[in-house]
Amino acid sequence: MVNVIPKHIKDVWDRWNIRGAVILSLTLQAILICFSPLRKRTPRRLLIVLVWSSYLLADWSANFAVGLISKNQGKDLKPGAPPQDKKLMALWAPFLLLxxxxxxxxxxxxxxxxxxxxxxxxxxxxxxxxxxxVVLMSLPNSLWVIILLVFVSGTIKYLERTTALYSASLDKFRDSMIQAPDPGPNYAKLMEEYKAKKEARLPTKIILIDEPDKENRPKKLEHPSLASDTKRKDLTHLEIAQYAYKFFNTFKGLVVNLIFSFRERDESLEIFENLNDSEEALRIIEIELGFLYDALFTKIAVLHTFIGTVSRILASGTLVAAFILFHKKPKKDIQFHGADVVVTYTLFAVGVALDFISILLFLFSDWTCAALRSLKDNPDKALSSSIDKVFNWLLSIRQLRWKTQECHGKGTHKCTACLKKDYKKCSTVQKHEVLSTPFFFRRWCGSINVFNFLAYATKAEVNRIHDARGSFRRYSWNIIAFPFEKLNFIIQTLRRWIVNFINYVHKWISHKVNALSRKSSFARRWIYPIYFKFLSRIPHFIKSVWDILSELFDISDTLDKVHKTLFVHGEPMTKELWTFMFEELRNKSKYGDSPENAKRISLARGEWTLRENLPEDAEREKLVRYVTKVDYDQSLLMWHIATELCYQQHEKETIPEGYDEQCKHYSNREFSKIISDYMMYLLILQPGLMSEVAGIGKIRFRDTLAEADKFFQRRHIEDKRSVKIATINILDVETGFEPMDVKGDRSKSVLFDASKLAKDLAEMEKTHKKDKWEILSKVWVELLCHAACHCDATAHVEQLSRGGELINFVWLLMAHFGLTDQFQINKGDARAKLIIGK
Structure with missing residues (x-):
């Protein structure tokens, strides 16, 4: 009989299969504990794949190792077989449970x-x-006390994980927040008494009194001012974490679509309206989102309970006690195989080390700082105790850090001095503060991924508005991206060459076969049918097989997505952009004094801005129809292309007079560009976050791209790789008639609708003397807010495990300002009194 696997390989497997499986399980645990916290700081696919594969293999490897040990314990050793130390391996089984x-x-x-x-x-x-x-099969065993201690520790750890999964399942997560049933005031009893008094002909009436909290609610001003007369102290790092923990316990109901009352809205609104600056809001929300991630993806929420803390102390204590007992056991090297002793020491040492790391993460987490210390009523006593000062210092290590960058000479906003490279006389030099928190101190990725349609259509190089990367990261990315760009070019060129070559060969052979068939009956009877009915169809058959496989395994879409990612880059969050969005939402919150108004504001996708900032005339309604008469995804693509067309025309812009007005102009231009490209990134590359509003966005994108390619080929600019040249040619097309009236509605392309919108915006700027970038920036904030509040809550939470997105922050910020349709309890309980007498 032929042995497929050589005997020496079998012998190695018999000696090392259990040891290898145990070490593999331990290695996977080390990878998970070290790398899984990083996934909420970065969306890098390599890290996500590493964590994903380790997560799936961890349970499999542990179960596989337990099966091997059980099988080994149940069989007798054969003569000459390699030594299998059953007593020591019985200790490994509870380790695998751990x-x-x-x-x-x-x-x-x-x-x-x-x-x-x-x-x-x-x-x-x-x-x-x-x-x-396994333990029973190893008895009598001198290690039974050590085995029992490890078994207790492993059981506790397994129970912790099961409890964390149970409490984080959406049904149980919802049940944990639902209060006792509220039947409200006893209506039937009141009406029975009212009827009895009426029948007794007594003068009776019912007086309704609003709920006390409802009566004392602050009234909203019709035209509020954002200016504050009093300025209070900045919040400490500890107060930021405490407010985040407080709001987390309130707004975690957003995940399971619970409804909220005016109490929650007013409490949150009062605090956020009175914050000193937008940075405090950003710090609160990023910690709050971190709490939400921890509650749904980790054990942190379970461990920060009394039972969880006790169980962790017990689990760690029993593991350390077992390690000490094993280390003090005499004659280990004599009783057990040396390799098995080393493996056991490795299990104990790495297990204790990982447990120590877990305890450090537990002690120094935001949960510990926020949950153990309560908010002080007097802000002057916020750091009155030594513990508060220690917690505040720990939190300060992870505070937001900003780096100032000048944004001139990079093709973003150039004046005449910039064009002459005389930057000292440049009036458009702006210093922006970009988020530059070190990687290991971040609570989210801190960047905004952007994707530009025209840059993708023209294959043009994408320029960054801000670049917070260091030289090493910048050059590393260029080195990594260069092979992918060249590989894509080589694949496309090779594909065209092969197709052209096959067509040429087929044409040449067909000509020869036809000529030979006319001269020879043999060729006409045999060669002609063999070639034309079989050989010539092989390329078509291969293409058909490729198309089937491509559709079955989604190869084309995967390659297309990889190609798109080459045109995606991250813009760092700027303090000015966040402040702009924060102020816009804070201003709108003044008008959201009822659920109806709040819902109307949250549903707005540009029309609110256009109607508030432009006088009522034909020009305004011409722009409003671009958001009210079209689907959201159509509006998004149209405004995105129009924004880019306007952005590329900066030489022809009318620059406002005055330094402050110029700064505002260029800032609004930059905000419009970043949010516009970000929304296109979400629509095309993050469909999960846009599933509720995306519609047929993918079809519109493809049709628009096809029309752009066709147009560029007709103008012979497909090889120019320039967004600027493409912009000039697109705007050069006459758009006096509606594109849909001329083309029909079969194609969903919006290329020239966007061109017409860009021209209408320029006309509006001339007519109303209103800066179009101020209008555009506010419209884009509304479009972003519309997507944020219509995105499924579970999609927001899922994104937290992939680095987080700006849309997640906007979603929670809108909730804090009461701009969501989940605030549906506006009246509370009415207090009815039965009054007898005149």
């Missing part, structure tokens, strides 16, 4: 994993049974 408990930094990779908590309950039962079986 590994199945998983690290504190990740319990679920996706929200769907939380719904599998019942599976983990069954897993705990059967793994415990397997562990008991």
């Amino acid at each position: 590994h199945l408990g998983g690290p504190d930094t990740i319990t679920a990779f996706a929200l769907e994993d939380n719904a599998l908590w019942l599976r983990h309950v069954f897993g705990l039962v059967f793994q415990a049974i397997a562990g008991v079986y």
Whole structure:
């Protein structure tokens, strides 16, 4: 009989299969505890794939190792077989139960994993049974005390993970926040008494009194001012975390679509309206989103309870005690195999080290600082105790850091001096503060990914408005991106060359076969049918097979997405951009004094800005129809292209007079550009976040891209790779008639609708003497807010595990300002009094 696997390889497998499986399980645990916290700081696919593969393999490797140990314990050793130390390996089984408990930094990779908590309950039962079986088969065993201690620690860890999954499953997460049933005032009893008094002919009436809290609510001003007469002290780092924890416990109901009352809205609104600056709001929201991530993807929420803390102390204590007992056990090297002793020491040492790391993360987390210290009523006593000062210092390490950058000479906003490269006389030099928090101190990725349609259509090089990267990162990215760009070019060129070559060869052979068939009956009878009915169809057959495989495995879409990502880059968050969005929402919150008004504002996607900032005339209504008469995804693509067309015409812009007005002009221009490109990135490359409003955005994008390619080829500018040249040619097309009236509505392209919109914006600027960039920037904030509040809440939470997005911050900021349709309790309970007498 032929042995497929050589005997020496089998012998190595028999000696090292259990050891290898145990070490693999331990390695995967180390990867998860070290790298899983990083996934909320960066969307890098390499890190996500590493965590994802380790998460899936961790349970498999532990279960596989337990199965190997159980099989080994149940069989007798054969003569001459390699030594298998059953007594020591019985200690490894509870270690694997400890590994199945998983690290504190990740319990679920996706929200769907939380719904599998019942599976983990069954897993705990059967793994415990397997562990008991292994231990019983090894008896009598001098290590039984050590085994018992590790078994207790592993069981506790597994219970912690199961509890975390159970509490984070959406059904249980919702149930934990639902209060007791509220039947309201006893209406039937009141009306029975009212009827009885009426029948007794007593003068009776019912007086309705609003709920006390409702009566004392501050009234909203019709035309509020954002200026504040009093300026209070800045919030400390500890107060920021405490407010974030307070609001987390309130607004975590957004995840499961609970409704809120005027109390929650007014409390949040009062605090956010009175913040000193927008940065405090950003700090509160980023910590609040961090709490939300921890509650749904980690054990942190479970461990920060009394039972969770006690269980963690017990689990760590039993593991350290078992390590000490094993280390003090005499004659280990004599009783057990040396390699097995080394593996056991490795299990203990790495296990204790990982446990120590978990304890450090637990002690120095935002949860510990916020949950253990309550907010002080007197702000002057915010840091009155030493513990408060220590917590405040710990939180200060992770505070937001900003770096000032000048934005001139980079093709973003150039005046005459810039064009002459005389930057000292430049009146458009602006210094912007970009977010530059070090990677390991971040709470989210801190950047805004952008994608530009015209740059993608023209294959032009994408220029960054701000570049907070260091020289190393900049050159590294160029080195990484260059091969992908060249590889894509080579693939496309090779594909065209192969197609052209096959067509040429087919044409040449066909000519020869036809000529030969006319001369020879043999060729006409055999060669002609063989070639034209079989050989010539092979390329078509290969193409058909490729198309089937491409559709089956989604190859084309994957390659297309990879190609698009080459035109995506991250713009760092600027303090000015966040302040602009914060002030816009704070201003709108003044008008959201009722659920109806708040819903109307949240539903706005540009019309609010256009109607508020332009006088009522034909010009205004001409612009309003670009948002009210079209679908959201159509409006988004149209305004995006129009914004880019306007952006490329900066030489022809009318620059306002005065330094402050110029700064405002260029800032609004920059805000419009960044948000516009960001929304296109969401629409095309993050469809999960736009599923509620995307519609047929993908079809519109493809049709518009096809029309752009056709237009560029007709103008012979397809190889220019210049957005500027493309802009000039697009705007050169006459758009006196509506494109849809001329083309029909079969194609969903909006290329020349966007061109007409850009011209209408320029006409509006001339007619009303209103800066179009101020209008555009505010319209884009509304479009972003519309997408944020219509995105499914679970999609927002899922994105937190991939670095977070600006849209997640806008979603929560809108909730804090009461601009969401989930504030539906506006009246509360009415207090009815039955009055008898005149």
